[in-house]
Amino acid sequence: MNFPITTLNPSEKLPFSENSTIVLGGGLAGLSSAYVLAKAGQPVAVFENDPGVGGLSKTIHHGEYKFDLGGHRFLTSNEQTERFIRTLLDGEYLTVPRKSKIFMNDRFFDYPLKPANALLGLGMSTTLKAVADYGKEKIKNSFKRSAHISLEDWVVAHFGRTMFNIYFREYSEKVWGLECKRISEEWVSKRIEGLSLGVAIKNALFKFTGKKVPTLMDKFIYPQAGIGRISDKLKEEIEKGNSVVTSTRITQINHKDSAITNMLAKNCERTHDIKGDEFVSSIPLTTLVKILNPAPPDDILEAASKLRYRDLAIVTIMLDKERVTDLTWLYLPEKDMPLGRIHEPKNWSPQMAPEGKTSIVAEYFCFREDKIWNSTDEELASITVKQLEKLGLINRSDVIDKCILRVPNAYPVFEVGYREHYSRILEYLKNFKNLHIIGRSGMFRYYNMDRAIETGIETAEKILMEKSRISSAIQ
Numbered sequence: 135m136n137f138p139i140t141t142l143n144p145s146e147k148l149p150f151s152e153n154s155t156i157v158l159g160g161g162l163a164g165l166s167s168a169y170v171l172a173k174a175g176q177p178v179a180v181f182e183n184d185p186g187v188g189g190l191s192k193t194i195h196h197g198e199y200k201f202d203l204g205g206h207r208f209l210t211s212n213e214q215t216e217r218f219i220r221t222l223l224d225g226e227y228l229t230v231p232r233k234s235k236i237f238m239n240d241r242f243f244d245y246p247l248k249p250a251n252a253l254l255g256l257g258m259s260t261t262l263k264a265v266a267d268y269g270k271e272k273i274k275n276s277f278k279r280s281a282h283i284s285l286e287d288w289v290v291a292h293f294g295r296t297m298f299n300i301y302f303r304e305y306s307e308k309v310w311g312l313e314c315k316r317i318s319e320e321w322v323s324k325r326i327e328g329l330s331l332g333v334a335i336k337n338a339l340f341k342f343t344g345k346k347v348p349t350l351m352d353k354f355i356y357p358q359a360g361i362g363r364i365s366d367k368l369k370e371e372i373e374k375g376n377s378v379v380t381s382t383r384i385t386q387i388n389h390k391d392s393a394i395t396n397m398l399a400k401n402c403e404r405t406h407d408i409k410g411d412e413f414v415s416s417i418p419l420t421t422l423v424k425i426l427n428p429a430p431p432d433d434i435l436e437a438a439s440k441l442r443y444r445d446l447a448i449v450t451i452m453l454d455k456e457r458v459t460d461l462t463w464l465y466l467p468e469k470d471m472p473l474g475r476i477h478e479p480k481n482w483s484p485q486m487a488p489e490g491k492t493s494i495v496a497e498y499f500c501f502r503e504d505k506i507w508n509s510t511d512e513e514l515a516s517i518t519v520k521q522l523e524k525l526g527l528i529n530r531s532d533v534i535d536k537c538i539l540r541v542p543n544a545y546p547v548f549e550v551g552y553r554e555h556y557s558r559i560l561e562y563l564k565n566f567k568n569l570h571i572i573g574r575s576g577m578f579r580y581y582n583m584d585r586a587i588e589t590g591i592e593t594a595e596k597i598l599m600e601k602s603r604i605s606s607a608i609q
């Protein structure tokens with residue numbers, strides 16, 4: 135990966151002024167916010183910890199290969215957001231058909247499941263049991279609506295116990311690293327598409343006619359050069375007059391009289407004092423709380439310590455082979471298989487691998503204290519090759535290279551009881567009149583790219599409106 139390191143020279147004038155809006159984090163949310171401000175002629179500067187922009191939606195360049203941190207497809211039901219992306223990419227994208235499979239009981243099934251697949255997968259007696267269970271829950275719920283606290287409560291009430299055991303339990307526990315009893319129902323009830331296997335089964339078995347959720351759509355937008363092209367384009371546009379400073383970590387946020395005054399940013403072992411008038415944060419909410427100075431009250435720090443993010447290990451295996459699959463994604467829900475999902479970047483865009491070669495990207499959901507996260511790169515590569523061989527997808531003799539990355543804070547974890555801590559933190563942060571939180575990690579929300587972008591744009595528009603209100607009041 136060759137990213138240019140931006141070095142801030144303390145002897146030079148910093149490339150932004152004290153009336154700039156300071157954006158913390160150069161993922162899609164932060165960059166979209168800065169882009170809107172820059173286009174409106176408002177001075178803005180983005181500070182990003184990593185050497186490159188894009189955050190979770192970056193594309194890694196490894197020799198002649200490219201890959202995302204888990205395949206990222208752009209999809210939205212908001213026409214304005216779609217137009218924003220299409221205009222920004224200016225033709226540099228493909229419209230890719232979605233074709234995914236799921237591996238269960240030693241077989242590959244189309245995903246989302248089709249009725250015949252679902253029946254074949256379950257077998258007749260289990261199908262009948264699932265239908266009977268579902269009916270039982272329906273009748274029970276029509277008499278008494280009980281409160282659903284966990285994912286398990288919610289799924290059993292909506293799909294029946296048999297479906298929960300077969301289709302939801304293992305994959306949910308793999309993704310979240312928690313028993314389904316400890317995963318908040320809020321996540322599944324608001325974003326059933328996150329567990330779209332359930333929707334698929336419900337569609338397949340019960341002809342569910344609810345709103346078609348975006349993640350089940352058949353086509354998606356994908357830049358030829360990988361999803362990171364969206365962030366790179368945003369950066370290019372912002373830099374026509376404003377700064378995006380990478381390799382720079384925000385380490386302290388100072389405040390006084392309910393306003394942020396300045397921040398400390400560490401770049402190449404030097405610490406810089408950054409002043410601004412509005413501060414837009416897309417860095418993890420828990421980090422933001424921890425670096426406030428003076429520190430928040432103990433109960434807020436305690437609440438922040440109770441919120442967790444799920445991390446991700448990404449193992450990419452490069453192969454001396456034209457192609458392995460014709461799939462967008464392959465889901466691997468079973469517990470005895472440590473990886474959760476794989477994709478072949480070349481199926482998303484031919485530019486993702488050199489001619490005659492391909493690669494497979496495997497995602498391992500984990501916490502930083504887990505064995506997977508702490509395994510050596512060699513161990514992770516070896517487990518991945520073994521699993522891909524077991525699935526009958528590759529021969530180890532085809533492996534020509536590998537690249538292992540660890541991605542912190544990939545998913546906010548909605549553990550039962552999390553909302554109380556979360557609300558307390560939000561209530562406290564509301565006290566700061568010039569601090570705005572945006573994005574997936576920043577707002578601790580399970581947002582996809584479209585929503586992360588929208589939170590950035592909405593906040594920029596709010597800042598612009600406030601500035602124009604103040605300037606017309608002065609005139």
Ligand SMILES: Cc1cc2nc3c(=O)[nH]c(=O)nc-3n(C[C@H](O)[C@H](O)[C@H](O)COP(=O)(O)OP(=O)(O)OC[C@H]3O[C@@H](n4cnc5c(N)ncnc54)[C@H](O)[C@@H]3O)c2cc1C
Nearest residue numbers: 159161162163183189190204206207384573574581582583
């Ligand atoms: C495996 C996976 C697959 C996904 N697939 C899809 C998909 O197919 N479609 C879709 O729409 N969405 C998908 N998403 C979601 C998508 O990645 C996010 O919605 C989006 O990237 C969030 O952008 P963000 O800017 O809010 O957050 P982030 O990308 O997390 O950006 C936050 C930035 O802040 C930086 N930062 C953190 N701390 C500091 C600090 N102290 N100082 C300076 N900078 C800091 C980080 O380095 C990061 O760049 C997927 C997510 C994952 C994990």
